[in-house]
Amino acid sequence: MHQGRVGQRRRRAAQADVEGDLVPKMWEAARVAFAAVGGRLNPARHRHCFELFGLDFMVDADLRARA
Numbered sequence: 545m546h547q548g549r550v551g552q553r554r555r556r557a558a559q560a561d562v563e564g565d566l567v568p569k570m571w572e573a574a575r576v577a578f579a580a581v582g583g584r585l586n587p588a589r590h591r592h593c594f595e596l597f598g599l600d601f602m603v604d605a606d607l608r609a610r611a
Contacts, residue, residue: 560607570609574599 560566577599586593601609 566603566607566609570599570601573601573609 578597585595603609
């Protein structure tokens with residue numbers, strides 16, 4: 545990749561509003577993922593049962609989060 549493009553992406557990343565732009569998109573992706581499987585969680589309806597989940601996100605050079 546040309547050095548000028550790398551510099552532009554680094555400047556853009558430094559100016560990014562992570563809390564205002566990236567985090568809400570990650571929350572929305574998590575909401576959609578759990579909504580898609582919500583009916584399958586605890587199918588036996590055990591009381592006092594919980595499951596622990598985690599999501600991993602990768603952020604590309606253009607500051608797009610992918611789950």
